[in-house]
Amino acid sequence: MLLYALQRTGLAILICITSMVMLFSALKLIPGDPATIMLGARASAEMKARITEELGLNDPIPVQLATFFGRILQGNLGTDMWSQRPVTQIVLDNLPYTLVLIAAGLGWAALIGIPLGCYSAIRRNSFIDKFTAVISVGTISIPSFVVAIYLILFFAIELGWLPVIGAGERGDYLDQAVHLIMPAFALGLGWVGYLSRIVRASMLEVMGENHIRTARAFGLPEYRIVKSYALRIAILPTITLLAVAIGGLLSSAVFVEAIFARPGIGKLIVDAANMRNFPVVQGGVLTTVALFALAMPISDILIAWLDPRVRATL
């Protein structure tokens, strides 16, 4: 089990390293002088020279790559070119907002979607099953930024019930929660339908398996069979799905944060890219990749922990 955990984590680290190299090369591949691109064509020669020096752009490529890795390993993502603050600090300031947003979006989606899928499987072809099937197709195909815009139009502008901008007062948890409602709703909506369909499908499969018949043959109550015998198995594919979903959620979060003017990694990257603030873009992207890469081993380990069949093969 421990070995397995180490293997999975090792793989995640490998993914991070690969993406770091790709990120590094991407910046090298942008045609033209990096300093000019960052500063614009009208920057003075000495400013360009200073930036070039600061970013170590005169060193040979392998040296640059080595310095790049060395710095990152020390947790140093570079310095913001405008504010001169360390990028690591900026990223860490913004990261919690994104994590809370994703957790809230995915959380409500799971809280509604999983029971809904379960119910749809057990009461197949019931009104709720058919209703969710139709609604799911709709919600899955609407991008979260569209949802966000309509939410704002209706709840913020028309009704004036919910705040539109920002993440709420620092330290005022209630205010922050109120600010979280619309973004989390927009982010999670598509996932409600998606999760309910996935859970329904795997639930239907599991309910047809022989061990369910055994449980019934011993007269176990149906709710117990569903909860302890079927759902425990049917939930497993969902865990893998959620890990993969983190990638999609991170990119949806970019839009949602931008629309609601919420601080967060997504908004950070977008703003920095607009200002050609490459160290910040790099730091933001790297953090995102690391989050994504970490989600996979976490879900693998979780599944191995929850599924004795997987554990037995380790």
Added chain:
Amino acid sequence: MSGNVAAIRDLSIRFDTQQGPVYPLRNVDVDVPRGQIVGIVGESGSGKSTLALALMRLLPGNAVVTGGEVELLGKDLLKLPAEEMRGLRGTRLAMIFQDPMTSLNPVRSIGQQMLDIQYRSPASRAEKIAKAADALKRVGIPDAREQLKRYPAEFSGGMRQRICIAMSLLQKPELLIADEITTALDVTLEAQVLHLLRELRAELKGSILFISHNLGAVAEICDRVVVLYAGEVVEQGPVFEIFDRPQHPYTRALVECDPARIETTTRELPVIPGDVPNLRSIPRSCIFAARCAEVMEVCRRDRPPPTVIGKGHSARCHLLEGVES
């Protein structure tokens, strides 16, 4: 109430499939007298498991009972409300399924599952665990308390089958349905399990419906034998009658094949030339006519009714008509 824990009368079942209907059981009559072991023999696909599942009322969703009546433990099985049916399962009625590899829940430990099925018992958790460990010991699983913590994937097929048997023993059922339970076991274990079944009957005055491919095992422990062929009961009677004086050509082909082989080595039924009939379109003739060595004109025209040959012994064969006693 009659002396039967189960009395099946004229039971017919249909499966609806995408390729059309299948008729796995037709006009089946079977009695399971209290305290007896009734063997069901028949080739693979003859409807043995379907019959067992019908008694448990656990038939797959595409099954339809098209006719007949079943009296089970004094109740009208086919009309019993679902909750009352559930009340019988795991208390007065238990079943051990054919495929041990998939019959246990993969994500719950053996102990959890054995505790789960005792949910009706007022005993303490410790008592229930002790009872579970005891049941495992009875089916020859060493180190029972440790095994309770393990999961099905950690056991071999034979071990899992023994666990399933142990689970059904927790219940002390009045009727135990055992569907090919010795198939996954080696000869010594098989002997042990057969011994257990006999004990169960002696101790608990329970009845057992013993479904098997193994004629040796059937001859050894059963009181009565029912021979199923392609969804029809072709012959049934007391075990010695079936083995010593088989009347139906199919039964004769089975038991007279080679007595030595049947009693010891064979674990499968002997092979009889010809094809098993297609259960999609049932001929109006005798169901065995196409493979029967003694087939007559009338056999291809009419389906023979059951003919009573002796006490509790009957067979569906035109050859027997007129010899009625």
